[in-house]
Amino acid sequence: MHLMITKFATAFTFIFALLAAHVWAGEYTEIKSSLARINPDLKASSIEVTPMFGIYNILLNNGDRIYMSADGEFFFAGTMYQNSFGENLVNITEQSSLKDRLVAMGSPAAQQAWVFPAQGERKATITIFTDIDCFYCQKLHAEMPAINALGIEVKYLAFPRAGIGSSSYQALVDSWCAKNANEFLTEAKLRSHNKQAPQASPKPCENPVLAHYTLGQQIGINGTPAIVFDSGELLPGYLPANELAKRLGIL
Template sequence: MYIIITKLVTTITLVFILLAPNVWAAEYTELESSLARINPDMKAVNIEATPMFGIYNVLLNTGDRIYMSADGDFFFAGTMYQNLYGEGLVNLTEQSATKSRLGAMQTPQAQQVWVFPAVGEKKASISVFTDVDCYYCQKLHLEMADINALGIEVRYLAFPRAGLGSPSYQVLVDAWCAENTNEYLTEAKLRSHNKQARQKSPKACENPVMAHYNLGQEIGVNGTPAIVFESGELLPGYLPANELAKRIGML
């Protein structure tokens, strides 16, 4: 226990910021003012009180999470644990992140997805932020039949790692606008894996690719594949079909 606490203390960065005039009359004015002094583009997406008196849990528009004093003068980045007698360590940071992801995955932009349905009875559903050029995204997709056969529905959201406007972004847009979206996406991943030329682009259409990408950044996705379980837990990386079923608790 001493080692864990010592490591936590040594990784926490404490920064002092001069208090600026109160320019908003909202509940969290001082916190918002403090963020603006760091970077005018930095915004709080969500602010919650923590069990630690006077400390607030702040989710930023960058997807990062920090903890701030009520007056905005101090903040630290890291993981907050609660250590109550008889309960052991509780990772409050991950609890908050899971809750936020769960809410984010219920939003309208998270409902516009590529769906690869379970075979037979649907026993579970996973949401996967994916890219066409990512090796482990391609590897996961090659196991789609096995995953679906286990009763797992796969819901794909676009996350072009090269960013908005990149070639991989355009392929994902094309996949959404194609007549058969699932077939186009499957072929796009296969062609990328085999270093083949891209398919012909279909007629442009309204698509959720940018919204997916922004959503991924908001919930802390920084690589692909990124799997979000129905509980809100985020798993960065690839798992084989059977290991994925075990992680869900099906095997």
């Protein structure tokens, strides 16, 4: 019996290797064709093997994630878990998302950010995808002095929810191009909150707002504020300064 199991396992491994080799040799042709049948604009940003036999982890260009068979005939969306005997339950989907966010936060686009430095010793750094007109973005920004006082450095990336060319997009561009970018951004959020007219636009300049927005879409950001820790963990929505510090292990 042991010999039969061993032979079966060897054959199974061999078949999987052939299947993987076939997919690699075809540069995921079947998978890419399947995506095109769903929607011609749908592309794979990344394709990776999963622990599930014959199933591939696909990050789409719209930020969504799906799982697809090697031949492209079957796919499903949702969270994949690994439930191995004697082991803790593993969220395979979140592991992939963490990795993707870490890569994104190390990209050139993410390095161009509004930075609100920590006061005194810097104990943590967070990156926040933000908008001008978002109520909870405004609420979070109002707590910036308290956040910084706790030793938290905040890096802002632009995510105009209304899209490219919208008034909030222009306000973010203006905030980047302003002589004092941080002050302009703060005033822009305050004016939006108080329903006041926007500030006069400064001289146009090269800016990363489009790159920020595209980056956010690629990693599945669909609302603001979206807080990303250095670990890659994503917290969607607002948190008060003290709660944020607790999540970071500072308090």
